[in-house]
Amino acid sequence: MKSLKTGRIISNTIIYIILALMSIVWLLPIVWIILQSFGGSIGDKARLIPSEFTFNNYLYLFSNFTGITNPRGSNHSLDGYFFGWFCNTLIVAVLSCLISTLFVLGTAYALSRFRFKARTIFMKVNLVIGMFPGFLSMIIMYWVMRDIFHLQGNYMSLVIIYSAGAGGGYYIAKGFFDTISKNIDEAAMIDGASKSQIFWQIILPLAKPIIVYTVLTSFMGPWGDYVTSSYIIGLQNTENWTVAIGLYQFTTGQDIAASYYTQFAAGAVCVGLPITLLFFALQKYYVSGVTGGAVKG
Amino acid sequence: MNKDTKDEIQDSNEKESTELNGVFTKKVHPISPAVYFFTSVLNAIWKGVYWLLDLIFSMFSSIFHFIKIIGVGIYNGAIGIVNFFKRKVHQFKYNDKAGRLSYFLFGYSSFSHKQYTNGVLFALFEVVYILMFAIFGVNAIYMLTAGRLGLVTPGSDPSCEDEMFCDWVAGDNSIMILIYGLLWILSIGLFLYIWNRSIDSGYYNYRIDEFIKFEEIDKKNIEISKRFDEEAKTAFDEGVSSANFLKSKKVEIEEYVSKIEDVQERDYTRYLLINNCRHSFKHFKKVQKQEKVIERLKKRKEVLVAQRAKGYEIQKAKYEQKRAAYTGDDELYLEKLEASLEKYDNKTMLKVAHSDKKISKQLHVLEEINKRYSTYVEMQHTKNNDKYGKFNDYYKHVANLDSNILFYTHYNEFKERYLSRLDKNKEKNQENAQAIVDLGKEMNEKINKTRANFDEIREKKKALNDELNQVKTTYKESVNAIKAAQEPNMEELLLEAKAKLVDETTLIMRRLNDLPTDKNIKLLEKEEIKESKNAYIRDKKFLKTNYTSEEFAFQEVVDMMILDYKLEYKEAVKFAKALFITEDKKEKRFLSEEEVAQKLNELKNQKDEYLTAHPDKYVGKSKSFIETVKGLFNDKFHVTILFFPVVGMLFISIMPLLFSILVAFTNYSQGHIPPTQLFTWTGLENFFTLFNPPENSPYLYLPSALMRTVQWTLIWAIVATFSNYILGIVVALLINKEGIKLKKLWRTIFMMTVAIPQFISLLSIATLLKDTGAVGTLYVQTFGTKLGFGSSTTAQGVLITKIIIILVNIWVGIPYTILSTTGILLNIPKDLYESARVDGAGAVTQFTKITMPYILFVTGPYLITQFVGNINNFNVIFFLTGGGPAITGSALLGLGQTDLLITFLYKIITSTNNPQYGIASTIGIVIFIICSFISIVMYNKSNSIKEEDQFQ
Structure with missing residues (x-):
């Protein structure tokens, strides 16, 4: 009995050590970027802990209000834009989150509860579309936004692109709706409720986890997207950028990257903090959404 | 452990393992190690070959399946279109004047039947569409003739005002025509849909007008159709083909029909009877097929039962032999011996039960087929009733009166039933109470x-x-x-x-x-x-015990109405309540006979009045406009709720996709960018550039570079998927192990990479790892050489970069696996592990034999989507290395060593000095083919696995 117990203690200790090491690896880059955001000189990039601490990086980001410009001399064309980008991103993310949540939940409900002629065709076509790289349609979307909607370089065009096709991502929500018993619908129907009343007043209150999950994912998508936004908005329309484009320019743009690293770190904290807090506040629902979707396939 | 006991246990193991396969996982083989090794190697090779063959076979079968689906789709589509126009011709032939005019003047028939809202909407659509066509169509034709669309020759446009846009580069603008053409096709589809609706509403109105006539014809022909059915049955049994039977019947039908004077009636009767013959033949064929299936299953069951009996005898003989040979008193061993016999018994029993289930299922199908079968004429009759009769208020009203009359004519019967059942409840309640007591006893026991x-x-x-x-x-x-x-x-x-x-x-x-x-x-x-x-x-x-006598009797009456008089439940309840009159709030009494007679008289008079008052009775209404709108929030709610998502997908996903496929066949690139520089069709040139470029092409080395990229993409996808998957499961197991504390904390830490936007975490890691970053500097300080992440072009440097990318991907990806497998891990039955532990399985065996198969079974589809997702994993590569290090020598469209197909594609389309949209689209098609092929093969394989499981 004794040896069993000691064996268990040893194995548990080993597991604790492994988990602790992994946690360090997992947290290190994040801690590093937070430390860097307080870094005073550009040379700090090469150190794990900055040589001097300053709050100027954050003040620089909001230079519209604070008046602090790039502390390393030479005013750059990107000065004073960050707050604008932040607002743009917030507007885009909130609007497209609202629209795409409605689209996703509606599509999922319709496919889960109604049996109509085009249902299977719709699902099959959606499956095939999902396998095509989405970038390709970006070329065409650029034309469409420029020539049909006249929204070239405008971040509102991003709202259309992010949310209009969102109905295709109905899988997880449909899996959830499928698990809600149909007896509830029938009971409501006998009581005289119409299908739309059933959806709004009975199914949706029951589907709180999946609503939160859909809202969360469809908010996080636009909030952290670089590829589509950079192609559609274009590098010349600086004031219409989203934070992703701006921060990417901070690290990789020509003759910007060399001196803007700490500002990037501060920006990354500003962008990452709210979404991380939101995520952990709603983590419970996110987990139930992911697991539910995985089991249903 | 003592040597003797060890030997003893081994001996007993040996005895067991020779016969009792599957009880002990640990087997000791009595044959020599060399032979054992050799056979197991052979076995492994055979398994591998089998797997490969199976894979190849499933690939071919998937391709075949795919082609079949497309073929069937095209065939069905063609048949559908032909049938559509046939039906329209038929509807034109048998229609009234208003209905025929509705072909050209939308909604004319609605107006003539006083459905003004529908009529206005139809007419409005037609006017708007024609106006649109007039404006845009004329413009389009002008543009075609003016040389703005189609083939364009070099030179300047005389009508051009802005000089910058006047110099055309030679090209063919037909892709533009196609883009506008597709939009036109969509609009024509919409037009056809509305046209169809307009014709249908006209035809419905016509049918409702002529409802009585059609109903009479239907009724008249039921007798003769039944006779035809019997004849068809005998002919079918004799083996006459349907064509021959039809030929012989057609003569008879013509003879029968020629006696009818009215042209319309004659045609309708002919249509009914011929279809009747076809329909019954089809039905007989279906039944025959189903019977064959059942027969085959029954035979299989017989074989199974025989096998089971035989096998059980053998197993029993073995068991007895062993039981007799065993002299020790190890209870565990004896129990296991017995258990193995029982296990065999259960397993085979299950097989037989499964086969029984299958047979009963097929029998049920046969029953359904027979139940649904009725002569075609009867079917048509009920269809007409549904479609045209029940539409109108007249029909509803009369039906309501009819059921009321039915109730009052049988009033006394219901009353008697009610009274006779009043006393029954005491017994029943007592029975129930007794049953409840019994239940309680049972529970206590x-x-x-x-x-x-x-x-x-x-x-x-x-x-x-x-x-x-x-x-x-x-x-x-x-x-x-x-x-x-x-x-x-x-x-x-x-x-x-x-x-x-x-x-x-x-x-x-x-x-x-x-x-x-x-x-x-x-x-x-x-x-x-x-x-x-x-x-x-x-x-x-x-077993509710407090039913009152009234409640019992009431239920009985309702049952009687439903079973004997075919009333609907709601109606029955309503009528059962109408058995009494409540004058005061307390007192209930039955209707007297006079009152019943009076009511009956009233109702009959009402019906007569109504029938005489509405001579144009079947001039009914189809749904009114308000009803249609209400329906959009009720029965047709899916139309409302799907409208915007589908329109969005059509314009944001499907249309751009079709255009990008078209772009693959053009030379849309630098130097061919509209509006001043048109691009043109080049056929398969882009595909040749990718796979077999001509000698003088600037992309001579593209195929080999591309081959390398495809290789790397596949390696990356495989390694990334499986490393994430397996390591994720391992970490999830570690966190969920019994006795590990702070589970929530560990999970939260790993969740960080899900929460933080990828562009932030990946960009910061990239900076950290670069030679100027903290880790890069640390590396230089300790080893004296540069790490060269994403920049070193030596073979070793590239390898290091690739390995680091995969490690970082594990950093990003593990949390998702932990998330999606934790729940499944907790759901694995604990007994599995316990029995494995008893059988002596270690932690590794438990992982490979229990945990992995279980999780794989549940998350198979998830794994496939992960694989496809990794092929298209843009973020990790793009933010970490941007595709670098560069390929030494020729720089082909900026292709780097770690570029995936998807990042390569991105580079091509965002390149500022040489965007090659045509080649990008071609690569997109290649990606699509790879992804869809893999998914189809994998899905088919997992399906076949599932089916196998069901079969056993």
């Missing part, structure tokens, strides 16, 4: 039994523990005795005593380990008691 069971186990455990202690004390005593005796062979004696102790304790421990732990005993007991209590509560609900 069950609970006592489980308690006794678990007490027994506890006692057993206690006894074993006592025994263990006893053994230990005797050991101590004997040791003390030996030490006190101080004999010369003391050490030997001590060893012997110790061996004896080990021997006895292992036997006891083995039995102890077979019993559940104290905690589990408590839990199991609690659970079982709870279960029996729940069952009691559930069953009790069905």
Whole structure:
């Protein structure tokens, strides 16, 4: 009995050590970027802990209000834009989150509860579309936004692109709706409720986890997207950028990257903090959404 | 462990393993190691070859399946279109004037039937569409003739005002025509849909007008159609083909029809009867096919039963032989021996039961086929009733009156039934009460039994523990005795005593380990008691005892109405309530006979009045506009709710996709960018550039570079997917292991990479790893050389970069696996692990034999989507290395060493000096083909696995 117990203690200790090491690896880059955001000189990039601490990086980001410009001399064309980008991103993310949540939940409900002629065709076509790289349609979307909607370089065009096709991502929500018993619908129907009343007043209150999950994912998508936004908005329309484009320019743009690293770190904290807090506040629902979707396939 | 006991156990194992496969996972083979090794290698090779062959076969079958689906789709589509126009011709032929005019003037028939809202909407659509066509169509034709669309020659446009846009580069603008053309096709589809609706509404109105006539024709022909059916049955049994039968019948039908004078009636009758013959033949064929299936299944079942009997005999003989040969008293061994026999029995029983289930399922299908079968004329009749009759208020009103009349004519019957059942309730309530008492007793018995069971186990455990202690004390005593005796062979004696102790304790421990732990005993007991209590509560609900006499009688009457008079439930309840009159609030009384007669008279008069008052009775209404709108929030709610998502997908996903496929066949690139520089069709040139470029092409080395990229993409996808998957499961197992604390904290830490946007975490890691970053600097300081992440072009540098990318991907990807597998891990039945532990399986065996198969079974589809997702994993590569290090030598469209197909594609389309949209689209098609091929093959394979499982 004794040896069993000691064996268990040893194995548990080993597991604790492994988990602790992994946690360090997992947290290190994040801690590093937070430390860097307080870094005073550009040379700090090469150190794990900055040589001097300053709050100027954050003040620089909001230079519209604070008046602090790039502390390393030479005013750059990107000065004073960050707050604008932040607002743009917030507007885009909130609007497209609202629209795409409605689209996703509606599509999922319709496919889960109604049996109509085009249902299977719709699902099959959606499956095939999902396998095509989405970038390709970006070329065409650029034309469409420029020539049909006249929204070239405008971040509102991003709202259309992010949310209009969102109905295709109905899988997880449909899996959830499928698990809600149909007896509830029938009971409501006998009581005289119409299908739309059933959806709004009975199914949706029951589907709180999946609503939160859909809202969360469809908010996080636009909030952290670089590829589509950079192609559609274009590098010349600086004031219409989203934070992703701006921060990417901070690290990789020509003759910007060399001196803007700490500002990037501060920006990354500003962008990452709210979404991380939101995520952990709603983590419970996110987990139930992911697991539910995985089991249903 | 003592050597003797070890040998003994091994011996017993050997005996078992030779025959009782599957009971013990640990097998000891009596053959020599060399032969064993050789056979297992052969076995492994055969398995590999089999797997490969299977894969190839499933690939081909998937391709075949795919082609079949497309072929069937095209065929069905063509048939559908032909049938559509046939139906329109038919509807034109048999229609009234208004209906025919609705072909050209939308909504004319609606106007003439006083459905103004529908009519206005139809007409409005037509006017708007024609106006649009007039404006845009004329413009389009002008543009075609002016040379703005189609083939364009170099030179300037004379009508051009802005000089910058006047110099055209030679090209063919037909892709533009296609883009606008597709939009036009969409609009034409919409037009056809509205046209169809307009014609249909006209035709419905016509049918409703002529409803009585059609109904009469239907009724007239039911007799003759039944006779035809019988004849068709005999002909079918004799083996006459349907064509021959139809030929012979057609003559008879023509003869019968020629006596009818009215042209319309003649045509309709002919249509009905010919279709009737076809329909019955189809039905007979269906039945024959189904019967064949059932016969085959039955035969299979017979074979199974015979096999089972034979196999059971053999197993039993073996068991008895072994039971007789065994002289020891190891209870565990004996139990296992018996269990194996039982297991065989159960397994084969299951197979037979499964086959029974299959047969009953097919029998049910046959029943359904037969139940649904009626002559075509009858079917048409009910269809007409549904479609045209029940549409109008007239029909509803008369039907309502009819059912009321039915109720009052049978009033006395219902009343009698009610009275006769009034007293029955006491007995019934008593019965129910008795049943409830019985249930309670049963529950108590069950609970006592489980308690006794678990007490027994506890006692057993206690006894074993006592025994263990006893053994230990005797050991101590004997040791003390030996030490006190101080004999010369003391050490030997001590060893012997110790061996004896080990021997006895292992036997006891083995039995102890077979019993559940104290905690589990408590839990199991609690659970079982709870279960029996729940069952009691559930069953009790069905046996309500406080039904009043009235309630019982009321239910009986409702049942009678539904069963004998075919009323609907709601109607029946309504009528059952109408059995009484409540004058005051308290008193109920039956209707007197006079009152009933009076009511009946009233109703009959009402009906007559209504019938005479509405001579144009079947001039009904289709749904009014308001009803249609209401329907959009009720039965047609899916149309409302899907409208915007589908339109969005059409314009944001599908249309751009079709255009990008078209772009693959053009030379849309730098130097060919509209509006000033048109691009043109180049056929398959882009595909040749990718796979076999001409000698003087600037992309001569593209195929080899592309080949390398495809290779890397596939390697990346495989390694990334499986490393994430397996490591994720391992970490999830570590976190969820019993006894590990702070589970929530660990999970939260790993969740960080999900929460933080990828562009932030990946960009910061990239900076960290670069030669100027902290880790890069640290590397230089310790090793003296540069790490060269994403920049070193040596073979070693590239390899390091690739390995680091995969590690970072693990950093990003593991949390998702942990998330999606934690729940599944907790759901794996604990007994599986316990029985494996008893059989001596270690942690690794448990992982590979239980955990992995279980998770793979549940998350198979997830794995496939992950794989496809990794092929298109843009973020990790793009933010970490941007595709670098660059390929030395020729720089082809900026292609780097770690570029995936998807990042390569991105580079091509965002390149500022040489965007090659045509080639990008071609690569997109290649990606699509790879992804869809892999998914289809994998899905088919997983499906076949599932089917196999069901089959066994």
